[in-house]
Amino acid sequence: MAKTTNKESNKQPAKKVAAKNPKTKRKTATRKPKKQPFKQRFLRGLWSVTWKSSLAFIAFIIICGIYFDKKIERRLDGSTWTLPATLYARPLVLDLDKPLTKSALVSELKLLNYRPVSIVQDVGQFAVKGKEVVIYRRAFDFPDRSEPAALAIVDFNEHGISRIRDNEYNHLRQFRLDPLLLDRLNSKHIQDRVFIPFEKIPDLFINTLLLMEDRDFYHHQGVSPFAILRAFIANFKAGRTVQGGSTLTQQLAKNLFLTQERSLWRKFQEAYMAVLMDHKYSKDKILEAYLNEVYLAQNGATGIYGIGLASDFYFARPIDELRVEQIALMVAIIKGPSYYNPRRNPERALARRDLVLRLMVENNYINTAQYRVAVNSHLNLSNAKALNHRANPAFVSLLNRELNSGVPTQVSRQSGLSIFTSISPLAQKNAEKAIQQGIKRVQHKDQNDLQGAMVVTDREYAEVRAIVSGKDVKFSGFNRALDAKRPIGSLVKPAVYLTALNNGYKLSDTLSDKKIILKNSSGQRWQPNNYDRKFRGEVSLEYALVHSLNVPTVNLGMQVGLNNVINSLHKMGVDEKIPAYPSLVLGSVPLSPFQVAQMYQPITMQGVYKPLTIIRSIMSKEGSPIFQRSQHARQIFSPESVEVLSDTLHKVTTEGTARSLRWRNPGQYFAGKTGTTNNLNDSWFVGFDNDEVVTTWVGKDNNRSAKLTGSSGALVLFSDYMKTKKGK
Template sequence: MSPDLRLRPEDRVGGGPVQPAKPKSRAKPARKASVKTGTKSAKAPASSRRARPRKPAKRRRGKGGGIGRTIGRLVYLGFVLGLWALIGVMGVIGYFAMTLPPPEELAVPERPANVMVVAADGTVLGNRGETGGEAVRLFELPPYLPQAVMAIEDRRFYSHFGIDPVGLARAVFVNFTAGGVRQGGSTITQQLAKNLFLKPERTIRRKVQEVLLALWLEHKYSKDEILEMYLNRVYLGGGATGVEAAARTYYGKSAREVTLAEAATIAGLLKAPSRYAPTANPDLAEERAQTVISAMVDAGFISDDDAKLALISGAEMRPQTPGEAAGYVADWVWEQVPSFIGEVRSDIVVDTTIDMRMQNSAEAALVRVLDEQGAEKGVSEGALVAMDTSGAVRAIIGGRNYVKSQFNRAIKAKRQPGSSFKTFVYLAAMEAGLTPETMRNDIPVSFGDWSPGNYSNKYRGPVTLTEGLKDSINTVAVKLTAELGTERVIEAAHRLGIRSEIPNNMSIALGTSEVTPLELVSAYVPFASGGYGVVPYVIRRIRTTEGELLYERSGDGPGQVVSPYAVGEMNYMLKQTVADGTGRRAGFDQWPAAGKTGTSQEYKNAWFIGYTAYLVAGVWLGNDDGTPTKKVTGGSLPAEIWHAFMAEAHEGLAMADLPGDYQPRGNEPMVASGETQPWMQDPASQTAGYDPSAQVRPAAQAPARNGLFGQNGFFKRLFGG
């Protein structure tokens, strides 16, 4: 073993045992020692500096202490940031709140008024206005309808304060996990606030205002009131605003009567009205309704058995009205209402004169004939008007298909009536003293450059006026107009109800002056009523939904406009038109009926206007663009439609004859040397100031010149003109 040569403590200079070293101190090291040399100090020698003890190291802290301080700092930082965020949010809210009216000035805007149009039997023909349906009270609805809405839109509606934090958090989570918008966090109150006060824009400002307004609504109104307002103002597709309008649109019934399946379908529309409308996507609508029903079960609104029954029964689509053409009636009524009661400020009900059986029969007859023969005959459109002898419109069809065209040709389309205008020529002749047996010569005639011919291009020589009218001979009508003077014919037409302007020229004898179907039909009513004129009407009564009467029709019209004797003469001649004249295809079941065909130039318009003791009806066929048909005459398709409609309309009625008792007395000779009148021998004399009316013998029974437009007529007396 090698000897230990290391120095021992005893061997050191100064000997003695060595004291154990003291532990290092935490205290700061002393300042550097200085060695005084004379008057100046000097740094200690290097050996002294090396012998100085080293600076003790700081003791490291344990892990627990460091994490605690970090958490504390984070909590503090979070508190500060949260406080500043709160201040920022409050500032933003305050800023946008300043853009709203003061709470005391806020008011829920009035819901746009609805006009419900109903037939004589109470059938709803349609709703007009911005909403498409009347407002309903919450207590009037079956409970499952508002429950369906809450189940799919806002289950905690009755428990939150206008904003649903739980629903909002769920929507945020679902949307975040789905990577897109799958759910909305808006409550029913928020949606109502948006619909009532705000524009459909996606901005922070609008969202903040929506929240503030929702809080205001919750403070101002009860939950039931908020839910009722929402159900009456939410848009549900198809032009329907509110559940009542939706129920009428999709199921043809009131929201008060919908089934559970129908209620679920309506509630399902809230997500996307166009996409889930049963009229557009029935499969998607059904799928969405099933989702709503499941949500109702989850929310505890209905039982499993109720859900199963609803899923089995389903929701069957029904038309809004019994027929599409009812839309023409509803539109016409909507246009007239302000003239009776002024501005419509609340929901009203308008009772009309429409007979639903006649309305449906008229539509069916018109559409069937056009579908079967329209394309072949080159005719695409038609119109029909029917009214009773008081002027009450019982049916009105404004076109072939209301959905495709809402233009009401029955009341707005002015067309040449053709030979159906000849009735007024012959009436003027009867009033001037001629009779149905009066003779006229059917021969070519000219007036300057105008030479009207007959439809057949043939001439029959001497004929009675009855033959001239029933066979629609043009030359006879023109000669009568020349004899009587155009003014007398125009006055007769206006007196009976033609309101359109009639130009003062000879061609009016052949129906070149344009009229609407409505006014032409009303002008034929005096022949069915015994000489009494009418002002056609469709509105019987207007009332509020609470039952307050706003308007009710009264009055008898303009009174007698044609003498009973002249009515008898005209009915005698016009009955022959249906019996064996141009309108023979219109006759039905031996009913005493009369009428007149009409075909305008180039076959552009075809008419049949006819009547019984109960009803007057007129049919027009043609094309909207005025193109000619393929030789459709008034005695063909229009007479067929008239026949089909009138036969059904008269089912169950007791047969009655037309007014007037005229017995033919045999043919009369031509009046005042008819064969030698200057216009017959020298057509050019018509331009030389000849007055043919001077050749007509005085009327045996002239009617009173009052009527609608005469000197003492109805409108003159009404407006003091």
């Protein structure tokens, strides 16, 4: 027990000792930290927030820079714009061996927007002096080679071109003009644009633009602090926004990548992208992109972007042919395309243009004489609708069909193609005029619904020179030339007679012209009659064709075999299924004007078949040839048979159903064939001279009577076309 008591007594004092030991107390007790001063704590917190925010901001800037850089690179390093295909007519070749009148050459030059002057000094000008025409041709990249701007002096006599000389008076055999721009093939996904490379932009245009919009362009790094400060001061003094501080590089960034939203975030993106672009690309590259992107006008629902298209829209000529006052107006419009719209606000635009001209002369960009001429010039704008109605929808429709059927898909879908066609601007103009005016001449008072179509093709190359699908030549709806399939009447007869001639028949052989009644397999009776309801007993093949007799033709068709006639039609390019009924030899088969033109092509080419085409060649955006029309051809009839037939068709125009051409077109040599269908529903005529085949149809869309025969309707339109072609 004492032992136990001693242990207990020993424990108690130990606790007391521990409690009283100051060292033990310091170890076990919790000490409160001493508070730092407020300023020190604030600075430490501020520093923490600052460096973390700085790191976040730097990371944000880097990420934005990478994102913006990739975005800029994708746009400016590749194809900046998806360009429409450019559609060109055939170039007019001045040749000593081919007939061409002086009036026809002048008409072509006017269609090409060459400027008539008294003395030729610049590209795109021409002058007429008596029997001489002086031309300063534009440079052009033809499919076979590029040709520079060149001057030519063309002399004429009563037969056509007598001499061609260059500017050093060396004699030339040929001289080729640049082709007419017919249209640009746009779509919902492709904007109408004309890309102008930097080296082809006139120096005066660039210098004037920088003078007015960004004088320090070649010295700043995409953003100009001085311009921003200058704009701030000007706006502060005016109490409103009167001047902007954005550089052309910033404007390009906004146009290519941003919206018109007014916010600090958009301004940040604009400035950042401008700095990146300035660092990554040359000043010339940036200017090129800007001038091909800048908005300059509104054409209906379509914006006019880039100086190339704007030059066409405002002045109907290329940018390198603009006069001083036109360059000044274009630069003036850039400041505010709506505010300085020269068509809506001509006085405002004129005042701004004159301001630009004054600064140009003050900075020695032009001399005083140029300034005086320019400042006294009117705006001289082109027709605002010219850009919308340049091409005829009929040949654009034909072109699209040929692109879809005869051109590889990987070619037709490329951006910026140059498509060279066989369309002749003069032939197209004359054909449109013949249809529009001719319909008015032949229609009766109660026939306002009369329509017409015309296809003009080349005899030598089987090319389409012109195509018109109705009297409203700019209407893009139903294409009668391609899709209106109507019975062709007597136009089929040359195929029947050619089948016979190719199988040993002679024009002197006789045919029966007596009453006949034919029965088909089901017992139905058919009795053909001649147009005049007369019978002549026995007639020669030549007489029957010249006078378009029906009964002898039916007898001839039955003799040579209907299947042989059908086979001839198929070889001539008719791809329709044709039933072997006797009525087919009188033209019961329905065809479109274009199909008829194809059918007659072998007749005009010594029996050689070539498919009609409108596309000659296609060039890539880079100027490389990527498609050439096939020269596919085959002999389907003997040249001797075709020559005999052609001579007979000439007699049709002198003593047969088309003999009115003798007094309508005196002195002109033609061959041709009229066609009239039952109830005078359709009036047809196919005629040809030495170089062209013209297929003409007149009728009504509702298939009611046109009250016209082939000679009183379609032939009149053919005659009008040939008169215009000859310059009458």
